[in-house]
Amino acid sequence: DAGVTQSPTHLIKTRGQQVTLRCSPKSGHDTVSWYQQALGQGPQFIFQYYEEEERQRGNFPDRFSGHQFPNYSSELNVNALLLGDSALYLCASSLSRDRNQPQHFGDGTRLSIL
């Protein structure tokens, strides 16, 4: 049973560039959430996708956008990268109709901005 998978594992970009991160949810899950984890901090909620729509959003600028595909996989796009965007980006999946289970996290994408 495959868990949450994310790609790539590491990425180096320069300021002003754009990046796309990818996530495949755990088998059977239909909801994907994205989090940003700065070094030494707890994860911060970016947004959540369900039924191919953004359902909730945290306090992140419009430079952060996403997409969910019919197979429930998801992408996170960040435009006009800033040095402060350097972080571990975590994808988590869950099943919408089983609200008593925790979100399952992937191993993350480590994004470094030079």
Added chain:
Amino acid sequence: ELKVEQNPLFLSMQEGKNYTIYCNYSTTSDRLYWYRQDPGKSLESLFVLLSNGAVKQEGRLMASLDTKARLSTLHITAAVHDLSATYFCAVDPGSSNTGKLIFGQGTTLQVKP
């Protein structure tokens, strides 16, 4: 805005000792999660606490939830080196499961032999 605060942020303890990590949150919630993160790794779910007075135990870890006090505790009994990790509590704000988790800063636990 919901705030989640953990203390202590860093805990160094000897093997065999007991200790408690505290998680306070600022607004109503009846859904709290504990996760473990090893260095360079992802988050592993430990406990899901869904109601006031909920208590769950797994091995040397026991978690509890007091929604009236807006407090959860993670108690470590007779610590062993394998428990060394960072522990996060996370709250789903409001009275329904939104899936928008608000995390604490994390407590880094170091268990010394």
